Amino acid sequence: MALFMSSVDQTIVATGLPAIQRELNAPINWSSWTITIYALGQVLAMPMAGKISDIYGRRKVFLISAAVFTVASLCCGLAGNIYVLVALRLIQALGGGAFMPSATGIVSDHFGRDRDRALGMFTSILPIGGIIGPILGGVFVAVWSWRGIFLVNVPIGIVLIVLAAFFIPAAAPRATSRIDVYGISLLGALILAAMFGITYLGSGAIPLYNPVFLVSEAIAATAAWFFVRHTKRAATPFIPYRLLRGRGFGVMNVINLLYGAAALGFGALVPLYAEQRYGMAPLASGVLLTARAVGMISVAGIAVLTLRRTGCRFPMMAGFLVLAAGLIAMASTPHLPTYAWLAIAAGITGCGMGLSVPASNNAGLQLAPDQVAAIAGLRGMFRQSGSIIAVSVTTAIVARSGDPGLAQAHVFLAFAALLLVILPLVFTVPDHRGNW
Numbered sequence: 330m331a332l333f334m335s336s337v338d339q340t341i342v343a344t345g346l347p348a349i350q351r352e353l354n355a356p357i358n359w360s361s362w363t364i365t366i367y368a369l370g371q372v373l374a375m376p377m378a379g380k381i382s383d384i385y386g387r388r389k390v391f392l393i394s395a396a397v398f399t400v401a402s403l404c405c406g407l408a409g410n411i412y413v414l415v416a417l418r419l420i421q422a423l424g425g426g427a428f429m430p431s432a433t434g435i436v437s438d439h440f441g442r443d444r445d446r447a448l449g450m451f452t453s454i455l456p457i458g459g460i461i462g463p464i465l466g467g468v469f470v471a472v473w474s475w476r477g478i479f480l481v482n483v484p485i486g487i488v489l490i491v492l493a494a495f496f497i498p499a500a501a502p503r504a505t506s507r508i509d510v511y512g513i514s515l516l517g518a519l520i521l522a523a524m525f526g527i528t529y530l531g532s533g534a535i536p537l538y539n540p541v542f543l544v545s546e547a548i549a550a551t552a553a554w555f556f557v558r559h560t561k562r563a564a565t566p567f568i569p570y571r572l573l574r575g576r577g578f579g580v581m582n583v584i585n586l587l588y589g590a591a592a593l594g595f596g597a598l599v600p601l602y603a604e605q606r607y608g609m610a611p612l613a614s615g616v617l618l619t620a621r622a623v624g625m626i627s628v629a630g631i632a633v634l635t636l637r638r639t640g641c642r643f644p645m646m647a648g649f650l651v652l653a654a655g656l657i658a659m660a661s662t663p664h665l666p667t668y669a670w671l672a673i674a675a676g677i678t679g680c681g682m683g684l685s686v687p688a689s690n691n692a693g694l695q696l697a698p699d700q701v702a703a704i705a706g707l708r709g710m711f712r713q714s715g716s717i718i719a720v721s722v723t724t725a726i727v728a729r730s731g732d733p734g735l736a737q738a739h740v741f742l743a744f745a746a747l748l749l750v751i752l753p754l755v756f757t758v759p760d761h762r763g764n765w
Contacts (some may be wrong), residue, residue, distance in 0.1 A: 375632020594719025606734025622678025648685025
């Protein structure tokens with residue numbers, strides 16, 4: 330239920346983005362912060378929640394996350410301007426981002442040696458939210474208001490908290506180290522400054538040498554340098570340095586970053602693309618994400634069950650190629666009725682994600698099975714960072730373009746190229762078959 334609710338909010342807002350932009354009278358590059366700030370909050374929350382759940386217990390962190398997400402959703406539904414909405418979306422994301430590491434740890438603890446299959450099936454819940462989210466978003470925008478996009482989380486969240494309190498068993502803490510507030514702050518400053526600079530650049534005819542843009546990116550670069558330095562030297566950094574480098578973790582982090590840009594960034598932009606290039610209604614454009622989710626869930630189950638035989642490399646490579654093919658089709662001139670062509674292309678991208686996600690998830694977990702929560706948080710952090718970069722850069726390009734729809738089509742082709750760049754990296758990932 331928690332992952333379902335969190336995944337719904339990743340797709341449902343993309344459907345309502347044009348309506349939010351119109352009602353709150355906000356430019357597209359700042360409206361897109363309702364998506365990117367959510368990703369930023371998850372970037373900060375995922376590794377932090379993994380560490381906190383080890384210190385204080387997974388059940389406690391899970392319950393607090395659910396409460397934060399539910400209250401923030403209620404406040405988002407009542408927001409009166411784009412700036413308040415963006416701030417509340419950050420708080421909502423902190424709760425939603427903490428679900429994955431704590432929930433992954435709970436499931437991993439419960440299933441033991443079968444955790445690879447359990448986690449593969451567990452994370453396949455995410456596409457269900459991807460199926461329902463766009464439809465709900467389109468319905469709310471069409472018959473009521475974009476505010477329903479957030480208010481729908483409130484009753485679900487209340488039920489979730491009650492059920493979790495009764496049915497999730499308490500577990501003893503696994504660690505006693507302190508939370509690395511300084512490292513978390515540096516990472517937040519890095520991403521926020523980079524986002525702000527890119528978004529400001531898309532505000533109009535602003536040149537690359539504009540002082541606001543240059544200062545923002547300089548702050549981001551400085552924060553990045555201090556973050557790496559701190560991670561190397563700190564006794565207990567919130568992201569251990571060994572999880573950032575090397576043939577295993579270093580390569581998987583790069584793969585997850587590029588994958589997040591191409592797959593998650595693409596998903597956030599599909600409804601906007603359909604509306605701006607082809608003039609589709611919100612409900613119709615949102616259902617394209619449902620087609621993607623259907624493709625993903627139809628393949629993911631089979632991919633999970635065969636993972637021990639195939640290993641991780643083959644399904645990752647096959648999935649990236651299929652996803653790239655779907656992106657190219659989405660950007661191409663339709664050779665069927667427009668909606669059918671876009672729906673098929675979206676479904677193909679979903680099949681590619683269904684093939685690659687279970688394998689890429691387990692490729693990281695098998696490197697250090699004793700740190701499941703931390704690795705799940707790190708994986709989500711890099712994927713969401715990629716998504717933030719993709720959405721921020723794309724909306725800045727769209728805001729400055731004379732043909733926004735065509736500009737997005739070119740961006741989708743760039744995403745496909747990113748996936749092809751990933752392929753050689755997959756060969757360097759350690760691959761173990763059998764029981765992990």
